[in-house]
Amino acid sequence: MTTTHERVPILSISDLSVDYETDYGPFSALRGITLDVAPGEILGLVGESGCGKSTLGRSLLRLNDEASTRYQGSIHLDGTEVLSLKDTSLPSLRGSEIAMIFQDPLRSLNPVFTIGTQLKNAISLGGITDKRKVHAESISLLERVGLDDPERRLRQYPHQLSGGQRQRVVIAIALAQSPKVLVADEPTTALDVTTQKQILKLLRQLCTDTGMALIFVTHDLAVVWQLCDRVAVMYFGIVIEHGAVEDIFDAPVHPYTGGLLAAVPSLETEKGRPLATIERRHDGGQGGGGWDDDSAEFDAVSPNHFVRKAQTSRVDVERSSNDC
Amino acid sequence: MTAETANDIEPPLLSLRSVSVDFSPGALARMLGASLVKAVDEVSFDVRAGRTFGIVGESGSGKSTTVRAILGLESISSGTVRYNGVDMSTLRGRRRKIAAREMQMVFQDPSSALNPKLRIRHLLAERVKIHRSGEYGNRTTIVRNALDDVGLPHTHLDRFPHQLSGGQQQRVVIALALISRPRALICDEAVSGLDVSSQAQVLNLLNDLRDDRGLTIIFITHDMGVARYISDDIAVMRKGVIVEQRPAEEIFADPRSDYTKTLLTAVPTLPRTYGFTEV
Numbered sequence A: 001m002t003t004t005h006e007r008v009p010i011l012s013i014s015d016l017s018v019d020y021e022t023d024y025g026p027f028s029a030l031r032g033i034t035l036d037v038a039p040g041e042i043l044g045l046v047g048e049s050g051c052g053k054s055t056l057g058r059s060l061l062r063l064n065d066e067a068s069t070r071y072q073g074s075i076h077l078d079g080t081e082v083l084s085l086k087d088t089s090l091p092s093l094r095g096s097e098i099a100m101i102f103q104d105p106l107r108s109l110n111p112v113f114t115i116g117t118q119l120k121n122a123i124s125l126g127g128i129t130d131k132r133k134v135h136a137e138s139i140s141l142l143e144r145v146g147l148d149d150p151e152r153r154l155r156q157y158p159h160q161l162s163g164g165q166r167q168r169v170v171i172a173i174a175l176a177q178s179p180k181v182l183v184a185d186e187p188t189t190a191l192d193v194t195t196q197k198q199i200l201k202l203l204r205q206l207c208t209d210t211g212m213a214l215i216f217v218t219h220d221l222a223v224v225w226q227l228c229d230r231v232a233v234m235y236f237g238i239v240i241e242h243g244a245v246e247d248i249f250d251a252p253v254h255p256y257t258g259g260l261l262a263a264v265p266s267l268e269t270e271k272g273r274p275l276a277t278i279e280r281r282h283d284g285g286q287g288g289g290g291w292d293d294d295s296a297e298f299d300a301v302s303p304n305h306f307v308r309k310a311q312t313s314r315v316d317v318e319r320s321s322n323d324c
Numbered sequence B: 001m002t003a004e005t006a007n008d009i010e011p012p013l014l015s016l017r018s019v020s021v022d023f024s025p026g027a028l029a030r031m032l033g034a035s036l037v038k039a040v041d042e043v044s045f046d047v048r049a050g051r052t053f054g055i056v057g058e059s060g061s062g063k064s065t066t067v068r069a070i071l072g073l074e075s076i077s078s079g080t081v082r083y084n085g086v087d088m089s090t091l092r093g094r095r096r097k098i099a100a101r102e103m104q105m106v107f108q109d110p111s112s113a114l115n116p117k118l119r120i121r122h123l124l125a126e127r128v129k130i131h132r133s134g135e136y137g138n139r140t141t142i143v144r145n146a147l148d149d150v151g152l153p154h155t156h157l158d159r160f161p162h163q164l165s166g167g168q169q170q171r172v173v174i175a176l177a178l179i180s181r182p183r184a185l186i187c188d189e190a191v192s193g194l195d196v197s198s199q200a201q202v203l204n205l206l207n208d209l210r211d212d213r214g215l216t217i218i219f220i221t222h223d224m225g226v227a228r229y230i231s232d233d234i235a236v237m238r239k240g241v242i243v244e245q246r247p248a249e250e251i252f253a254d255p256r257s258d259y260t261k262t263l264l265t266a267v268p269t270l271p272r273t274y275g276f277t278e279v
C-alpha cells in the first residue's frame, strides 16, 4: 500500500455538495464531501441506503440529470475540473478517463443490442480498431469476468442472461476502455461468493498492474475489508469517518461505523433472534440529515484515520429490536 | 408441536417435481450449432406453509428461472408445479388469478418492477385497489404502514421511482408485494442492495410475518449469512440442478457436496467480531 506522503491523487473531491431539485423544493443529497483517490488505490464507500453513495459516484462523471441537479465544490480528475467542463467535453471524459458500473445493470445495457455489439463498441472506443483484435479482446474480457461459453454470450441479448451474468457483462464493458478511475456501484450484489471472489481478484489485479484507481460502493463490510485500501463511511449525505481500512476496522471511532460493523450478520448469528438494526433519526425527507454545520472538519485519530468533528452525539446507535 | 404433525399430513403449499426449463437458441444460433440450454434440470422440492425455503448457488445456475417457472413466467418443458395440492398448469381463469395474487414475487431488478411514470404513492395505492379493493377507503393508512414496515420515510411518497436510491426502490418493491397480503412470497435477491441495518429490518419483518401470519417464503440470496439466518431449509444450485438440499443448520454445519464446501470457504469475513457496547 502507498504511504501517505507519496500519494498523488488522480481524483480529488473537495467540499462537494449536490442538491436535487424536486417538486417540493431542493433535496440536499451530499454536503461537504472531501475525499481523494490515488492511482492503484481502492477506496470503499459504505453507508446506509439513501445516504448518497450513488449520487457521489454519478457526480464524478456528471451523470446526474443536469437540469435538476446543482453542484457546489470541486471534482478534480487528472488535471481537469469536472464540474466546469462544457457538456461537449463530457463524452471524452467518460470511458477512458473515468467509467462507472451502475448499481442497476439493466440500466447500462441496451435491450435491443446483443452483448457482443455493446461490448465490442466499448472496446473500439478504447482504441482497438482491428476487427479480429476486437473480437479476441471481447472473448478475453468475458472470460476474465468468469462467463461460461463467451462465444455464445456475445450473440445473446441482455434478457437472456441471469442477473449476475448481466452484472459481469457490465463490468467487462467498463473495463474495456481501460479507465484511469473506475466507479463500481454495488457491482457484485447478484454474484455468488465464489464468482464474487474472482471479480474482486480481477479488480485488485487491474489496480495493481495498470494503476487504475477504484471507488467501490458496497454495503458488504467484509468485502471492504478484503478488497479496499481505504474506506469512507457516509451517513445522510456526509462522510463521517474515513481512512485506512486497517485503522478503521481495528478501532472504529464514530458510533455509526461501529454500529454498521456490529450489525453484520455472520455465519454464527443466532437464528430466531431478531437481527440488530441501527436506530437513526429520520431526516424528514429534506436530506443533508439536518446537520447543523456544513463544515467538513475532521479530527485525525491517526495519520490514516479521520473522524468528523463534534457530530458523534447526533447519531443514536444502539442495538435496537433486540433483547440484550 | 402439534403444528409439526399436522404439517406431515397436509400437502406442502408449493411442490415442484422434476421441473425442467429449456431455452431454445434462436434460429441463427441453431444454424451456428448452438444446442438447447437446460437452465433448470429436473428440480424437485417442497415448501410447507409457514416455512422459509432458501435457494443459494452459482450465478447463472437457474435460481431465478426456477422461481419464474413457479409463477408461470417461464414455460416448463417437463415436470409439475403444485400449489396447495393443485397442478398449476391446470389452473384457469379466476382460480389462476387468485393463485397469482396469493404468490407475490420480488424481482431481482427493482427498477423494472416499478412503473417509472407513477409516483410512489400512486403505485402503492394502485396495488391496494387491485388486491384489497374492500379496504380502498383505508388506502392512505395501508400505504403509510407499508412504508413504515420497510423503513422508508413518508416524504418519499411524492417521489417518482427514479428519484429514489437503489435500496429505496428495492424496499418499495417489497412494500408492494406485502400490500397484496400474499400467502407465499418469493424474494429474488430482495435485500442484496441494502445496508446491514435496512436489511435487518426487512429480514425481521419477514420472520415476523412468517411467525404471525404463516407467510411462506422462498428466498434467493447470494449472502450465505442471510441464507442461513432466514431459511428453514436450503437448496444449493449449480448448473441447473440442486446439488444439496437440507435443513439450513445442517448445510452449514456439515456441507456434503463439494460445491457447497467451496461456497462456504469463499464467504468473505470481517477481521473480528464487533459488539454494540464497545464503541
Ligand SMILES: Nc1ncnc2c1ncn2[C@@H]1O[C@H](COP(=O)(O)OP(=O)(O)OP(=O)(O)O)[C@@H](O)[C@H]1O
Binding pocket: A159, A160, A161, A162, A163, A164, A165, A190, A191, A192, B023, B037, B039, B058, B059, B060, B061, B062, B063, B064, B065, B066, B108
Ligand atoms: N430468456 C433466456 N434465453 C436463453 N437463456 C436464458 C434465458 N434466461 C436465462 N437464461 C440462461 O439460463 C441460465 C439460468 O439463468 P437464471 O437467471 O435462472 O440464473 P440465476 O441462478 O438466477 O443467476 P444469478 O444469480 O446470476 O441471477 C443462465 O445461464 C442464463 O443465461
Ligand SMILES: Nc1ncnc2c1ncn2[C@@H]1O[C@H](COP(=O)(O)OP(=O)(O)OP(=O)(O)O)[C@@H](O)[C@H]1O
Binding pocket: A020, A021, A022, A027, A029, A047, A048, A049, A050, A051, A052, A053, A054, A055, A056, A103, B162, B163, B164, B165, B166, B167, B168, B193, B194, B195
Ligand atoms: N433524482 C433525484 N431527485 C431527488 N432525490 C433523489 C434523486 N436521486 C436520488 N435522490 C435521493 O438522494 C438520496 C441519495 O440517493 P443515492 O441514490 O445517492 O443513495 P445511495 O447511498 O446510493 O443508496 P442505496 O444504497 O440505496 O443505493 C436518497 O435519499 C434519494 O432518495
Ligand SMILES: [Mg+2]
Binding pocket: A053, A054, A055, A103, A185, B165, B166, B167
Ligand atoms: Mg445506490
Ligand SMILES: [Mg+2]
Binding pocket: A162, A163, A164, B063, B064, B065, B108, B188
Ligand atoms: Mg437470478
